[in-house]
Amino acid sequence: MSERAKGILIALVLLIVGATGYWWWHDQMELRWTSVEHESAEATADPMLAATRLLRQNGRTVTGAGSLGELLVPQTAGGTMILSGASGTATPDQARELLEWVRRGNTLIAEPRWLGSDEQGLIAFSKEELAEHAAQEETGEESEEESEEEATAGEDASTTDEAPAAEEKAGDDEAAEAEADDHSDPLTDHLGARTRPDALACKCRTAPDEKDKNKPEAIAKARLAREQALSHLTLPGKPYALEIDAGTTEMVSLVNGAEPLWSDADGGAVRVYAEGKGRIVLVANSFFTNASLPQRDHAQLLLALTELTPGKQVTIVKRLNVLPWYQALWRHYQLALVSLAVCLALLFWSAVRRFGPLLPAPRAERRSLLEHIDASGAWLWKADGGRQVLLDAARDDTLALIRRRVPALFRMPEGELYAALARTCALLETDVSEALEQDAASHVTRFTRQIRTLQTLRNHYER
Incomplete structure (x- = not known):
């Protein structure tokens, strides 16, 4: 490369560097006022x-x-x-x-x-607007005449739709009146x-x-x-x-x-x-x-x-x-005062409409739940069919628990089921059969044995 070409190239590079530096300085270092739109809180x-x-x-x-x-x-x-x-x-x-x-x-x-x-x-x-609309209508007459033939051809097909169209127009008129109101x-x-x-x-x-x-x-x-x-x-x-x-x-x-x-x-x-x-x-x-x-x-x-x-x-x-x-x-305090006076009058009337001395407050003593259970059991024991009600309730609850825990036992015949339950719970088979199959005993000792057998079965399968 000749010396002249090198000088031109160096001058061009220096010119580019100088222009870039001038632009950067003017863009980054010069302070200029700019308008910023701002609205105060009051405005x-x-x-x-x-x-x-x-x-x-x-x-x-x-x-x-x-x-x-x-x-x-x-x-x-x-x-x-x-x-x-x-x-x-x-x-x-x-x-x-x-x-x-x-x-x-x-x-x-x-x-x-x-x-x-x-x-x-x-x-x-206005007159000017009417003249303008008339001019627009004249320019559109030709296109309307052309479309009239197509509309005439379709009149026969649209005859059956006149009644629904009339109903729709009536509905539009009603909607327009409601909108105007x-x-x-x-x-x-x-x-x-x-x-x-x-x-x-x-x-x-x-x-x-x-x-x-x-x-x-x-x-x-x-x-x-x-x-x-x-x-x-x-x-x-x-x-x-x-x-x-x-x-x-x-x-x-x-x-x-x-x-x-x-x-x-x-x-x-x-x-x-x-x-x-x-x-x-x-x-x-x-x-x-x-x-x-x-x-x-x-x-x-x-x-x-x-x-x-x-x-x-x-x-x-x-x-x-x-x-x-x-x-x-x-603003409307009169109405508020009248409403308050009516409410006070109703409260006063509800308070004074009772006559005679006030009854003493009942005693707050409450009996325990066990006493209620004991009283209910004693009444069922004396009532007709009450013993069977007590036994059926305990029996159904025990069978439901066993069916939920060991459902495979209920696929056995009834005799084998009683033997399996007696063997598992270390009970006599006759006691299990009496508790799950026979009616409620009339004697206190036998009825208690039935309930105790059911409770033993329940305790075993609840673990």
Whole structure:
């Protein structure tokens, strides 16, 4: 190798080593600031903490309630109430109290419930939406005409299935009615507003493939996604529009629904309705939580909505869980006191319904078990057939023990069995035969010999 080639090779190696050392030093030794997302314990416990601090910094008086059940609506100060995450969970009594509170000249900010599957045909479409649906139907007419011939050919085959289909449809209608009853929203039903997923926004927000991101279709789709992600709201008396994150949820109106006083550009994010002297503000998403409040113009929207009423008082209901048992007891103490009084009256009645002097307590003396056994044996000895009962019990117990320990003996003839037992236990064969075969003896001596023979057999085979 020439000297020139060696010099080039050495220079190349030194360049690689130097570049590697520079990269290692820059990656391992240089200090750089990096942002780390962190959520404090207070923010985790209170999803409306940012909104609370923003309102207080702007001169509002903010009070919080853990749940709607804890809030005494008739005693709540006038102003603005924010129901965080209220989506059709208020009970009829709570909804009645809230609507009465709003009619006195206050503002309520809530979320309508989701659109039920049985309400799909009740949506009130705008003129633009109707024109779009008509265009879609025209493009689909040709394919429908082609499918009509195939459907006509199969009508004869499906005639027999009409009755089951009608029953199934009736069952579906009943299920839809039950679903509608289970998903009632007494707070906003009279407004006719529902929320549903924004299918167009969800479709436009689907990220394209890396290889297709520079194509005109992908660029147009990304531009449409950015347009769908924003909703513009012009407040009354303001010369400019607020930008609101439309998200993937939109509000829709049902047939015969109430008309809002004002809303955003397409009415899908924010709507303001008149309710007596007050206002009901419906929002499609939780714009005022800790994560959403810093986005877009949500903070300015919150301040503007709290200015709809003259009062500076703002009540924030953090969540809509049920009332704890101890708070429910304290809230309904009258019912608890009445129940306690009834229980005390029943206890008093059960205590005073007995008359006359108290009987003395019986003596606690107890006889021994042997005395009970001796008394039972003496009674059976005198009773008719009692002796046979005693002998049969002892005989059955002895034979069961021998059969369990030495089952081979019971394969012998009866005479050989008695001889084998007598030989094994050192007894007379006549005594064994008398104890296992004959009736109970009437004489005390013979009966005792029968029982003693059985006990000898039992003791031998129990070892």
